[in-house]
Amino acid sequence: MDGPVSRRSVRPTLETVAREASVSRQTVSNVLNAPHLVSDGTRRRVEAVIARTAYRPVRAGQTLRTRRSYLIAVGLATPAEDRAEVEHRFLHALTERAELRGYRTLLYTAENDEAEIRAFESLLSEHDLDAFVLTGTHIDDERTAWLYQQAIPFVTFGRPWRSVAQHSWVDVDGASGVLAATRHLIGLGHRRVAFLGWPEGSGVGDDRHAGWLAACDEASLPMDGLVVRMENSLAEGRAACAQLLQSGDPPTAFVCVSDAVALGAWAELTARGIQPGQQAAVVGFDDSAAAALVGLSSVAQPLGEAAVACLDCLHNLLEQPAGNSSAPERLLLDPRLMLRGST
Amino acid sequence: MDGPVSRRSVRPTLETVAREASVSRQTVSNVLNAPHLVSDGTRRRVEAVIARTAYRPVRAGQTLRTRRSYLIAVGLATPAEDRAEVEHRFLHALTERAELRGYRTLLYTAENDEAEIRAFESLLSEHDLDAFVLTGTHIDDERTAWLYQQAIPFVTFGRPWRSVAQHSWVDVDGASGVLAATRHLIGLGHRRVAFLGWPEGSGVGDDRHAGWLAACDEASLPMDGLVVRMENSLAEGRAACAQLLQSGDPPTAFVCVSDAVALGAWAELTARGIQPGQQAAVVGFDDSAAAALVGLSSVAQPLGEAAVACLDCLHNLLEQPAGNSSAPERLLLDPRLMLRGST
DNA sequence: ATGAAAGCGCTAACAC
DNA sequence: GTGTTAGCGCTTTCAT
Numbered sequence: 001m002d003g004p005v006s007r008r009s010v011r012p013t014l015e016t017v018a019r020e021a022s023v024s025r026q027t028v029s030n031v032l033n034a035p036h037l038v039s040d041g042t043r044r045r046v047e048a049v050i051a052r053t054a055y056r057p058v059r060a061g062q063t064l065r066t067r068r069s070y071l072i073a074v075g076l077a078t079p080a081e082d083r084a085e086v087e088h089r090f091l092h093a094l095t096e097r098a099e100l101r102g103y104r105t106l107l108y109t110a111e112n113d114e115a116e117i118r119a120f121e122s123l124l125s126e127h128d129l130d131a132f133v134l135t136g137t138h139i140d141d142e143r144t145a146w147l148y149q150q151a152i153p154f155v156t157f158g159r160p161w162r163s164v165a166q167h168s169w170v171d172v173d174g175a176s177g178v179l180a181a182t183r184h185l186i187g188l189g190h191r192r193v194a195f196l197g198w199p200e201g202s203g204v205g206d207d208r209h210a211g212w213l214a215a216c217d218e219a220s221l222p223m224d225g226l227v228v229r230m231e232n233s234l235a236e237g238r239a240a241c242a243q244l245l246q247s248g249d250p251p252t253a254f255v256c257v258s259d260a261v262a263l264g265a266w267a268e269l270t271a272r273g274i275q276p277g278q279q280a281a282v283v284g285f286d287d288s289a290a291a292a293l294v295g296l297s298s299v300a301q302p303l304g305e306a307a308v309a310c311l312d313c314l315h316n317l318l319e320q321p322a323g324n325s326s327a328p329e330r331l332l333l334d335p336r337l338m339l340r341g342s343t
Numbered sequence: 344m345d346g347p348v349s350r351r352s353v354r355p356t357l358e359t360v361a362r363e364a365s366v367s368r369q370t371v372s373n374v375l376n377a378p379h380l381v382s383d384g385t386r387r388r389v390e391a392v393i394a395r396t397a398y399r400p401v402r403a404g405q406t407l408r409t410r411r412s413y414l415i416a417v418g419l420a421t422p423a424e425d426r427a428e429v430e431h432r433f434l435h436a437l438t439e440r441a442e443l444r445g446y447r448t449l450l451y452t453a454e455n456d457e458a459e460i461r462a463f464e465s466l467l468s469e470h471d472l473d474a475f476v477l478t479g480t481h482i483d484d485e486r487t488a489w490l491y492q493q494a495i496p497f498v499t500f501g502r503p504w505r506s507v508a509q510h511s512w513v514d515v516d517g518a519s520g521v522l523a524a525t526r527h528l529i530g531l532g533h534r535r536v537a538f539l540g541w542p543e544g545s546g547v548g549d550d551r552h553a554g555w556l557a558a559c560d561e562a563s564l565p566m567d568g569l570v571v572r573m574e575n576s577l578a579e580g581r582a583a584c585a586q587l588l589q590s591g592d593p594p595t596a597f598v599c600v601s602d603a604v605a606l607g608a609w610a611e612l613t614a615r616g617i618q619p620g621q622q623a624a625v626v627g628f629d630d631s632a633a634a635a636l637v638g639l640s641s642v643a644q645p646l647g648e649a650a651v652a653c654l655d656c657l658h659n660l661l662e663q664p665a666g667n668s669s670a671p672e673r674l675l676l677d678p679r680l681m682l683r684g685s686t
Numbered sequence: 687a688t689g690a691a692a693g694c695g696c697t698a699a700c701a702c
Numbered sequence: 703g704t705g706t707t708a709g710c711g712c713t714t715t716c717a718t
Binding site for chain 1: 400404438632
Binding site: 687690692 | 704705706707709710711712713714715716718
């Protein structure tokens with residue numbers, strides 16, 4: 001096998017291509033960026049040289065000139081046991097689709113809003129980032145306010161919760177997902193359907209709760225004493241399930257705000273010898289690997305679609321003729337109910 | 344609140360700073376990149392102006408001149424239920440630590456070696472990537488061969504398995520992790536300790552198997568009929584556990600090659616009314632969220648350390664005076680046994 | 687120790 | 703439709 005060899009052997013530039021095709025550098029540039037300005041003959045001749053020499057424009061030159069980097073920044077959430085999977089799948093879809101459009105995704109980390117804004121500043125001034133994709137939107141989000149104020153292109157995966165900033169966003173309709181799940185359980189004959197949720201006040205949690213509410217309401221099912229709120233953990237989900245089972249008229253189905261909580265309920269049922277899917281039903285949210293592993297039905301977010309939608313939003317912001325800023329887009333995607341053994 | 348405002352208001356350049364500090368652009372550049380060449384007085388004066396104007400060098404200019412982008416590319420694995428968590432934690436640590444050293448991480452995706460090499464090419468020629476971090480090394484890895492042949496700086500998280508390419512790598516000592524786990528079980532009094540592993544031939548799986556082998560060997564414990572090999576899934580782990588339990592002299596402990604397999608064993612034991620941690624023991628590998636959720640003991644990879652080590656390797660490759668390529672580094676990190684209820 | 691000149695690769699603006 | 707000129711922000715080289 002050959003040993004290492006310098007990779008700097010031949011590196012065609014615009015100049016090289018121009019010379020070989022007997023045109024000016026500008027014409028080569030036009031073939032690439034504004035082909036309609038070039039006559040067919042010239043265009044083909046230049047394209048042939050480009051293909052033969054495997055010429056590729058150097059981004060740094062373009063960036064220096066145009067202030068566009070074709071780089072999109074994405075924040076990487078601090079590893080909290082629960083978010084990793086969703087984050088990973090979204091990121092993968094986003095990166096893969098961005099590549100198709102000639103963009104690359106750049107990662108950054110930040111512990112809080114303030115740190116994230118500092119990250120924006122340095123990303124912007126150093127690498128001329130074209131746009132940002134934010135996740136984990138929350139009430140009083142300083143990040144979106146800052147970006148909006150600076151007129152920097154961005155989109156959030158997660159709708160704004162009481163935000164002053166006008167911006168494009170993409171989100172998954174949690175209420176609709178939970179509604180579908182609850183309806184399914186009701187259709188199966190369940191008449192006492194419990195909801196294991198997060199404490200009130202988190203936009204996402206309240207949204208999912210609303211879906212359960214709507215389903216029970218439309219079927220005129222009881223709701224009193226069937227809601228338990230807790231932090232997001234298996235242990236708490238398990239305890240909540242136990243608590244409900246001990247009540248006089250226990251539920252037969254458990255709709256859960258997350259897979260962690262649902263797995264807790266699942267564990268409690270199993271421990272009591274109650275087979276999920278037979279004598280009782282459980283549904284989670286997020287379609288995690290663990291859910292698939294134990295056969296837990298769960299509401300799956302369309303992460304690939306969400307990523308594409310985010311890129312569409314950015315496209316509209318970035319490829320817009322300057323000054324002509326169109327209205328922000330809002331897109332709510334429907335999740336999909338993944339049915340497994342637990343229902 | 345104020346409406347959006349153009350962010351192009353003031354953008355100090357070297358020129359700006361030079362003028363305000365009454366020095367040449369070159370001196371400002373030296374203050375930043377070679378402070379020892381500048382007299383104390385001048386340096387302080389220039390630094391003051393830099394601070395006041397919040398000047399930051401534009402990477403595109405530097406990159407154009409020096410062919411260094413301060414960008415490190417990392418491949419994002421295709422979402423396979425199992426890898427997401429490890430990948431996410433490694434990526435987070437890598438990005439966070441890279442930022443501290445003035446580097447940013449750029450993501451790319453690729454379905455296979457060939458596609459990944461094409462990604463290298465375009466990343467290199469377009470964005471002048473400084474280095475690559477690869478994961479998921481495997482036998483006959485074309486990626487490392489290519490990078491090595493092109494003399495491009497890179498490091499792998501995962502040791503080379505029969506590779507011709509000489510390169511720096513960082514890996515976690517799976518054998519040592521499983522050895523520690525098995526020893527722990529033996530110390531607890533278990534005399535028939537089973538190993539649930541992957542099919543032979545995967546470097547990683549064989550490595551972990553070797554740890555179990557060594558522990559049983561040193562304690563003169565039986566090994567015959569105590570190994571079951573399977574694909575990585577909960578279902579197969581469960582079946583394997585059931586199969587072993589039905590044998591004449593069933594094992595009392597199960598050392599597993601992954602959390603997925605271990606969770607399968609855990610599920611089978613629970614279903615049979617055998618309490619993991621009481622009448623039987625189970626240990627997994629990777630310290631996944633699911634393991635923490637159900638109280639499964641597991642071997643945890645030191646992902647943060649691994650990320651730092653990868654960056655150290657890259658540092659040595661990148662900051663090296665040209666031509667003076669030091670020998671590749673190899674680093675095997677010890678994992679940590681996370682003890683929970685299942686043992 | 688500091689400054690001046692040149693040029694990295696590219697495209698905007700304008701001339702023809 | 704094509705070429706010429708200028709310059710994006712930075713660092714290398716060389717002169718002082």
